[in-house]
Amino acid sequence: MRAVLLGPPGAGKGTQAALIQERVRVPHISTGDLLRRAVAEKSALGTQAQEFMDRGELVPDRLVVGLIEERLTKDRDAGFLLDGFPRNVAQARTLQELLDGQGLQLERVISISVPRDELVKRLLGRGRTDDNETTIRSRLMVYEEETAPLCAFYRERSVLREVNGMGSREKILEDILESLR
Numbered sequence: 001m002r003a004v005l006l007g008p009p010g011a012g013k014g015t016q017a018a019l020i021q022e023r024v025r026v027p028h029i030s031t032g033d034l035l036r037r038a039v040a041e042k043s044a045l046g047t048q049a050q051e052f053m054d055r056g057e058l059v060p061d062r063l064v065v066g067l068i069e070e071r072l073t074k075d076r077d078a079g080f081l082l083d084g085f086p087r088n089v090a091q092a093r094t095l096q097e098l099l100d101g102q103g104l105q106l107e108r109v110i111s112i113s114v115p116r117d118e119l120v121k122r123l124l125g126r127g128r129t130d131d132n133e134t135t136i137r138s139r140l141m142v143y144e145e146e147t148a149p150l151c152a153f154y155r156e157r158s159v160l161r162e163v164n165g166m167g168s169r170e171k172i173l174e175d176i177l178e179s180l181r
């Protein structure tokens with residue numbers, strides 16, 4: 001499987017990625033998790049990334065792309081389930097070039113949609129350090145401006161499937177698995 005989970009913060013990408021992994025053997029690659037680890041380890045990358053994450057802004061592409069490149073070239077036959085990457089059109093083009101270079105194709109992009117009010121409610125209830133009201137507002141805005149255009153990008157390439165992110169975790173999982181087939 002070579003797929004991307006797309007959706008606003010709070011849509012349930014991480015939760016669903018974990019559930020998918022119980023059913024399909026595929027490496028789950030979350031740039032948010034990789035960045036949070038780099039911050040916790042106080043690496044040079046983490047130190048640079050932290051200020052952007054704290055503000056709810058995107059970490060500059062040059063920092064994120066290095067992380068993803070390393071993971072995608074390590075075990076190319078294993079496939080991947082990306083969560084939180086790509087986040088803008090430039091990252092999507094980088095991903096495409098990376099896969100083209102390996103003679104591989106992205107098979108599916110699953111867009112999970114959830115109404116804005118529900119996203120805010122979920123994020124406020126989650127309590128991560130970047131889940132405070134100001135940061136949430138900026139992350140949702142960044143999503144609308146930079147990430148949402150990826151739906152059109154992938155629709156044009158005929159790999160996009162849309163899934164309703166409201167309802168039980170199990171129902172959403174079944175919808176996603178169906179869309180991945």
Ligand code: AMP
Pocket residue numbers: 009031032033035052053054056057058059060061064083084085086087091130139
């Ligand atoms: P997430 O866990 O996916 O919500 O990501 C948390 C934060 O990490 C985001 O608000 C961004 O600051 C940063 N981040 C994660 N993935 C990316 C990415 N692909 N590009 C830029 N910044 C990212």
